[in-house]
Amino acid sequence: MHKLCCILAGLLTPVCMIHTDNYRVLTSCPGLIMKRQFIALIIRDVTKVDCGRTCTEDDSCESFHYDSTSRSCHLNTDFDNGHCSKMEFNSEMIYYFKVKVCMNGGILQSNSRCRCVNGYVGSKCQRLMRDCKEGFAAGFGYGHGEYFIKPASASTPFKVFCRMWFGGRTILQWRKESFSEPFNRSWAEYRDGFGRLGGDQWLGLEKMYHICKPGTVMLGIEIRFENTPNDYKQQQYFNFSLSNEKDGYRMYFSYSEGTGRNAMGDSLTPLKHCAFSTYDQDNDNSEQNCAVRFGSGFWFNACADCNPNGHLDRQKKRRRTSDSDYFWTYDLGDRVPYIASMWLG
Ligand SMILES: [Ca+2]
Secondary structure (H helix, E strand, O other), X not given: OOHHXXXXXXXXXXXXXXXXXEEEEOOOOOOEEEOHHHEEEEEOOOOXXXXXXXXXXXXXXXXXXEEOOOOEEEEEOOOOOOOOOOEEXXXXXXXXXXXXXXXXXOEEOOOOXXXXXXXXXXXXXXXXXXXXXXXHHHOOOOOOEEEEEOOOOOOOOEEEXXXXXXXXXXXXXXXXXXXXXXXXXXXXXXXXXXXXXXXXXXXXXXXXXXXXXXXXXXXXXXXXXXXXXXXXXXXXXXEEEEOOHHHOOOEEOOEEEEOHHHEOOOOOHHHOOOOEEEOOEOOOOOOXXXXXXHOOOEEOXXXXXXXXXXXXXXXXXXXXXXXOEOOEHHHHOOEOXXXXXXXXX
């Protein structure tokens, strides 16, 4: 039996035996209960054990009061852990607050909330974040780095590189170490991902498919001509999603938007609804093999006005010389970038 159950021996022991949550009496605020505005539900004629069990089973219940004379139970939406500031006098009822058990290495803070670590989220750190955006929103101060995530539809967690700024970004593609990673790859490699997390990489279409499944994900693309902070171009594609592998990971999105005066231009709209192609799997709408012609894997129609997975060679004069170079016709013309990336946010 958990040691906290001993503190409440005879009162809530059966709850402790059934659930992982426990309750404590707040000795620093004697004779006080939560103010009226925090009471969500009043249940009459129940036992203390049933009152505690009901609070345990309801994730929004933070504490409860019990009056053993009238057998009434108040379930509260908030709790007070010792300041007594949210409380008022009541001589009939006794106040109990939930002692949360933080899971997966989470740390119970003095405000009785869990501070999660290692990419876990939720009131008890009970699950992994679904993408980097959710980890950023959880507000634990997660920094840039590798994290395990688990999108709702994915059967197992997988590792991604998160850029924890601007709302949290799950890196899909990174081209920053010249020559280090060839991007003319097979279907299996584009499906499963290649490269090194945090370096030149392609996350993989299957992982992307799961991350994008909610339909509310934004695909961002950015290039730099020089490695300086303000010299960048950026474009965003909203409500981005993919169909499954059997359907060729067709690309869908609702609309495109550039980032103010740094707008990159839209070269993807002509490829909307197109399937992904690689040199060994021709799903394009051309008589030729676009992936072979472009020397990359991408969503091709007949073929495309861009080639973000094309050859990126910084030693050249940075002007496009062939279809297999990195290019983005609208609106970079034939300028070849220095660094490029794509992410899901
Ligand atoms: Ca073809």
